Amino acid sequence: MGESIDHERLQMLRFNAYAADTVRELERPLLDDGVPLMRMAAAAAAHEAKRMLGAQGVALEDANVVVLAGAGDNGGDGLFAAAQLAGEDARVTVVAVGRGLHDAGFAAFAHSGGRVLVLDPEAEIPGCVTGFSAGEAGERLRVAVDLVNQADLVMDAMTGIGVSGALHGIAATLTSALLDSWGIDGRAGSETIQDHPGERPLVLAVDTPSGIGVDDGTLPGPYLTADRTVMFGALKPCAMLPPAAYACGKVTLVDFGFDIDEAEPASEMMDADLASSAILVPSVHDMKYTRGVVGLVTGSTRYPGAAVLGTNAAARSGIGMVRYLGPQRAQDLVLQALPEAVIGKGHVNAWVVGSGVPASTDTADGDDIQRETITRLLAHYALVDESGTNDDGGDAAAQGTHPDAMPPIVVDAGALDLLPARVPGNVVITPHAGELAGLLTRLDTINGPVTADQVMSAPVRYAQLAHEDTGATVVLKGAISVIAGTDPYDNDRTRILLCGRAPAWLGTAGAGDVLAGMIGALLSQSDVSGSPDDAPAVADTVAAAVYLHGLSAAIASHATQCGWRAPEIYGAGERNTGYVAGEPIIASDVIRAIPQAIAKLIG
Ligand SMILES: NC(=O)C1=CN([C@@H]2O[C@H](COP(=O)(O)OP(=O)(O)OC[C@H]3O[C@@H](n4cnc5c(N)ncnc54)[C@H](OP(=O)(O)O)[C@@H]3O)[C@@H](O)[C@H]2O)[C@@H](O)CC1
Numbered sequence: 255m256g257e258s259i260d261h262e263r264l265q266m267l268r269f270n271a272y273a274a275d276t277v278r279e280l281e282r283p284l285l286d287d288g289v290p291l292m293r294m295a296a297a298a299a300a301h302e303a304k305r306m307l308g309a310q311g312v313a314l315e316d317a318n319v320v321v322l323a324g325a326g327d328n329g330g331d332g333l334f335a336a337a338q339l340a341g342e343d344a345r346v347t348v349v350a351v352g353r354g355l356h357d358a359g360f361a362a363f364a365h366s367g368g369r370v371l372v373l374d375p376e377a378e379i380p381g382c383v384t385g386f387s388a389g390e391a392g393e394r395l396r397v398a399v400d401l402v403n404q405a406d407l408v409m410d411a412m413t414g415i416g417v418s419g420a421l422h423g424i425a426a427t428l429t430s431a432l433l434d435s436w437g438i439d440g441r442a443g444s445e446t447i448q449d450h451p452g453e454r455p456l457v458l459a460v461d462t463p464s465g466i467g468v469d470d471g472t473l474p475g476p477y478l479t480a481d482r483t484v485m486f487g488a489l490k491p492c493a494m495l496p497p498a499a500y501a502c503g504k505v506t507l508v509d510f511g512f513d514i515d516e517a518e519p520a521s522e523m524m525d526a527d528l529a530s531s532a533i534l535v536p537s538v539h540d541m542k543y544t545r546g547v548v549g550l551v552t553g554s555t556r557y558p559g560a561a562v563l564g565t566n567a568a569a570r571s572g573i574g575m576v577r578y579l580g581p582q583r584a585q586d587l588v589l590q591a592l593p594e595a596v597i598g599k600g601h602v603n604a605w606v607v608g609s610g611v612p613a614s615t616d617t618a619d620g621d622d623i624q625r626e627t628i629t630r631l632l633a634h635y636a637l638v639d640e641s642g643t644n645d646d647g648g649d650a651a652a653q654g655t656h657p658d659a660m661p662p663i664v665v666d667a668g669a670l671d672l673l674p675a676r677v678p679g680n681v682v683i684t685p686h687a688g689e690l691a692g693l694l695t696r697l698d699t700i701n702g703p704v705t706a707d708q709v710m711s712a713p714v715r716y717a718q719l720a721h722e723d724t725g726a727t728v729v730l731k732g733a734i735s736v737i738a739g740t741d742p743y744d745n746d747r748t749r750i751l752l753c754g755r756a757p758a759w760l761g762t763a764g765a766g767d768v769l770a771g772m773i774g775a776l777l778s779q780s781d782v783s784g785s786p787d788d789a790p791a792v793a794d795t796v797a798a799a800v801y802l803h804g805l806s807a808a809i810a811s812h813a814t815q816c817g818w819r820a821p822e823i824y825g826a827g828e829r830n831t832g833y834v835a836g837e838p839i840i841a842s843d844v845i846r847a848i849p850q851a852i853a854k855l856i857g
């Protein structure tokens with residue numbers, strides 16, 4: 255019993271993230287009870303610093319450590335950690351980037367005999383020289399950069415959850431100067447320092463890397479990518495939202511014992527437990543029609559391979575039957591690769607449309623028939639406005655079945671530009687960043703064009719916008735994929751699920767076609783096509799398919815690398831296993847590994 259409660263809490267801590275305001279509410283009762291959270295945080299930070307130094311073979315008494323300390327409590331954590339490391343004979347310098355330092359933290363550090371370098375001439379820090387000239391301020395900045403570059407480890411305690419916007423002032427200047435000295439453009443996460451330990455000091459971020467968007471996962475200005483982040487109390491969204499999650503490095507989470515049971519997570523990461531609950535294991539009473547039938551309108555004369563990949567992926571995902579509609583060439587290839595496929599119309603439990611179908615700007619002879627079929631099908635999903643006409647000018651009554659009651663449909667690739675303006679949540683769109691930018695531009699969602707770079711710099715924001723504007727459940731694909739759908743507990747709220755299970759080897763042609771087939775398969779299995787009340791479950795099923803896709807790629811490539819790694823829990827005695835790069839794969843390899851991945855999940 256106790257063990258299962260622990261497991262449940264551990265799962266909640268590792269796979270849920272809470273907004274900064276929620277974390278402050280969770281801290282409050284403990285602070286009121288006098289629990290020394292800052293001391294606990296600092297002890298954990300010092301411990302992680304020692305561990306990182308140890309892993310590089312640097313003894314503490316030989317270690318050079320620089321702590322970049324801001325004026326708030328994040329700086330306080332850094333100062334207490336600095337005091338502890340100095341007390342254990344490391345050479346520690348604190349670089350004060352703000353106008354002050356946390357009083358008690360500073361006192362503890364001063365007591366340990368460590369050095370402080372003040373950068374702001376207007377700082378007021380007892381016992382430290384301030385009021386120096388602009389020239390001297392510049393010289394101090396250069397000294398700070400040199401100190402960091404000579405250090406074995408730099409602890410980033412400039413800002414934590416109290417940050418607002420991009421770093422400004424001296425914190426920004428110092429961060430930019432460090433990035434310059436490392437030859438890194440720190441703005442867009444275009445490069446990371448994670449892959450180069452030894453060439454630059456190790457970076458340990460305290461609570462969060464300074465300057466990243468704690469709640470929205472954006473990178474609004476300069477920041478130092480951390481090798482490791484020691485995070486306190488609960489994961490903040492930046493630990494799982496791209497692109498900020500990539501700046502956190504490996505995360506160690508310090509469990510303060512927050513009462514998280516009633517707290518609302520801001521985002522959730524898919525894990526094996528959640529994914530396995532979406533997979534149906536057949537019973538003796540099942541037969542092919544009760545195990546899910548998927549219909550695919552995919553592939554084209556020009557791109558028939560997408561039809562082969564999607565149908566095979568769906569067929570391997572544990573369903574009863576695959577139906578295929580498409581041009582003769584694609585039909586022939588589908589049947590050759592999958593004799594089990596049934597060609598032509600018939601009852602289905604879910605549709606997959608668009609993979610390998612050229613977009614409107616790209617149509618070739620013979621492909622128009624696919625687009626016409628998809629257009630007719632999608633018209634059944636168009637929601638009506640109050641006048642009774644649907645948004646595309648059609649007569650809703652003439653469409654027959656209500657859009658909510660239609661089988662779920664996955665709209666991929668070339669069909670995205672055929673998506674009606676307003677659809678229910680049983681319509682799932684699966685764009686990558688460029689496709690989402692195109693869709694949002696066509697719908698004029700933000701009253702102007704949207705670029706792929708904009709989407710990649712704030713994927714959660716744009717996935718959420720697309721969900722809220724169209725009503726569709728959105729899968730924005732990437733190393734960490736973002737799923738935005740209706741919250742099952744509050745239909746007015748968007749639920750954000752994330753999945754980072756796949757190795758980067760999955761970024762290969764046709765992987766998206768495979769995913770579309772798998773999502774269709776899991777949707778066909780689930781009982782989600784009937785009533786509007788069930789619509790929210792779509793997001794969970796879709797996220798489970800994304801997880802299964804990533805796991806299949808991991809199995810196929812033998813890689814342990816993945817887009818997102820769960821945090822270690824401080825003191826739990828676990829350690830992340832080593833990094834195995836694995837081997838390259840093609841999309842067909844992913845399909846072959848699906849049954850094994852399913853067995854792993856349900857086993
Ligand atoms: N509460 C607790 O029990 C516990 C809290 N804990 C720790 O406290 C942290 C939160 O501390 P916090 O609230 O003091 O905020 P914090 O992150 O230090 O930021 C404020 C400072 O940053 C500055 N600053 C802000 N924006 C900036 C910008 N854009 N660019 C540059 N500077 C900027 C701002 O300066 P200002 O702008 O006000 O001049 C001010 O100096 C939390 O993350 C965790 O580490 C742990 O000890 C566990 C227990």
Ligand SMILES: Nc1ncnc2c1ncn2[C@@H]1O[C@H](COP(=O)(O)OP(=O)(O)O)[C@@H](O)[C@H]1O
Binds near residue numbers: 733756760767769
């Ligand atoms: N770096 C990466 N790490 C993990 N998965 C990735 C990475 N890059 C892309 N992927 C995944 O690979 C798939 C590519 O899909 P897509 O771009 O539609 O390819 P295609 O159109 O060729 O089928 C998506 O599921 C995406 O999430």
